[in-house]
Structure formats: C-alpha cells, structure tokens
Amino acid sequence: MPRQPRRRSYDQHCAAARALDLVGDRWTLLVVRELLAGPRRYTDLHADLPGVSTDMLAGRLKDMEAAELVTRRRLPPPASAYVYELTPRGRDLLPVLRALAAWGAPDLGEPRPTDAVRAHWYAVPLLGALAELGEGVVQVTLDEGEFHVRIAADGSTAHGDGAYGDGAAERPDARLRTDTATCRALAGGETTLAEALASGRATLERTAATAGTASR
Incomplete structure (x- = not known):
C-alpha cells in the first residue's frame, strides 16, 4: 500500500489553527526570517539555515510557494540564478x-556551544x-x-x-x-x-x- 501523505491541517475553524496550517511546520518561519532581508538564492538560504537538509528546505519552499508566501523568479542577465522572495502576504509575517x-x-x-x-x-x-x-x-x-x-x-x-x-x-x-x-x-x-x-x-x-x- 502506498504511503499516505502527511496530514497538513488541524481541521479546526480557528484563525490561529489556520495560521499554523500555513506556517507551523519546522523551518518555515526561519525561512521567512531570512527572506525578510530581501530575495535570496537557494544556496544562500541553505547556508544561513544551518541544520536544515536540502530536501527539507526544498520541500518547505515548495509548500510556501503553494501557500503564496514566497515566489521564485530568475534574475535578469548576466545572472542566471533563481531567487526566492516573500510575497506581500509573506512580508506580513x-x-x-x-x-x-x-x-x-x-x-x-x-550562545550554547552547539549554537550557530x-x-x-x-x-x-x-x-x-x-x-x-x-x-x-x-x-x-x-x-x-x-x-x-x-x-x-x-x-x-x-x-x-x-x-x-x-x-x-x-x-x-x-x-x-x-x-x-x-x-x-x-x-x-x-x-x-x-x-x-x-x-x-x-x-x-x-x-x-x-x-x-x-x-x-
């Protein structure tokens, strides 16, 4: 039997619960923290989020795009990189x-010895x-x-x-x-x-x- 997708909603008609449906996952608000500095490349985000795996970060960014908290765009020439940036909804955080x-x-x-x-x-x-x-x-x-x-x-x-x-x-x-x-x-x-x-x-x-x- 294929694995069922992880349940993503609290299924509660409550504003706080609905907000947590969108930003309550681990790392999401820290991604917002980084993007409040302006557009960032994936590699820059990963460097300033020590401890997050590449798969986890990619998944969070995809979820945040789907929730219309971030957008991804390509920089104009001569740059060839893509950057992520907050939408107005994301900046409202x-x-x-x-x-x-x-x-x-x-x-x-x-700072603790283990703290970045x-x-x-x-x-x-x-x-x-x-x-x-x-x-x-x-x-x-x-x-x-x-x-x-x-x-x-x-x-x-x-x-x-x-x-x-x-x-x-x-x-x-x-x-x-x-x-x-x-x-x-x-x-x-x-x-x-x-x-x-x-x-x-x-x-x-x-x-x-x-x-x-x-x-x-």
Whole structure:
C-alpha cells in the first residue's frame, strides 16, 4: 500500500489553527526570517539555515510557494540564478517574527556551544529599539558581522524591500557599533538604546546628511 501523505491541517475553524496550517511546520518561519532581508538564492538560504537538509528546505519552499508566501523568479542577465522572495502576504509575517523574538529574548542567554550564530539574526529582535532613531537605514556592526535595518518615516520598520539586509548598507544614514550582549539586552528590554549609548556599550555615528541629529 502506498504511503499516505502527511496530514497538513488541524481541521479546526480557528484563525490561529489556520495560521499554523500555513506556517507551523519546522523551518518555515526561519525561512521567512531570512527572506525578510530581501530575495535570496537557494544556496544562500541553505547556508544561513544551518541544520536544515536540502530536501527539507526544498520541500518547505515548495509548500510556501503553494501557500503564496514566497515566489521564485530568475534574475535578469548576466545572472542566471533563481531567487526566492516573500510575497506581500509573506512580508506580513514580520510582526509575528517580532512578537516571537520578543517572547523568546528573555531565554536567549549566552550562545550554547552547539549554537550557530549569524549577525543578521539579531536584526528582528532589534527592530523596535532601532526604530527610535527615525527614518532611514541603520547599519549595525558586531564582532560577528554586519547587517542593516530599514526604518520608515513613521518609525515603523519598512519592509517593502526587506525589513533588514545582511552585510553593510550601501549608503547608511547611521552606523551603530555594539556587541551581542548589548543586542540581547536591547531585545529583552533590559536596557534602552539611549542607555546603551550613554554607557558606552554602543556608539552611533550619523552620516553627513543626518549629522545634526547625531546626539543620543
């Protein structure tokens, strides 16, 4: 007898259950986390999701395409690669990731010996703390690497082109240098950005265009 397909639905007329039907599988929300940085190639996704098998990642991406959370498109010449990117429906999961990050921040603690670390994984937990800097692109430098976040005019996190990006920004409006311990404290609400700057745990440099508001 052929193996029956895995049951995918809770079959409950409940908004939470229906949401979990779509994003409750292992790795799905972490794929969303990566794609909030913007379009990514399959190989880049696999590199920044240590522990996921190639078959599992391919299956999750296929499921997410079917659920209209992601799309796959080919880059224009001279590039020949395909990239995955979030649909508007997929980008709407940003508040969900932010809520999960806020809920999990108190349990983060120091990295365990088995924990992988990527600098841009701190982007989502920091979005709220960095929003007080105002509209623009904030580049964050840690010992582990760099990432940048995009803040909208109203202080919310802009995510039309990705809520954040891995690596240095091309033209940041501000550059913030800190460490992972301060990132954890900011994410967990143990300190504010103003307090971190005042204590020297973080430093902020405005670009020439915004230098008039550099003091924090």
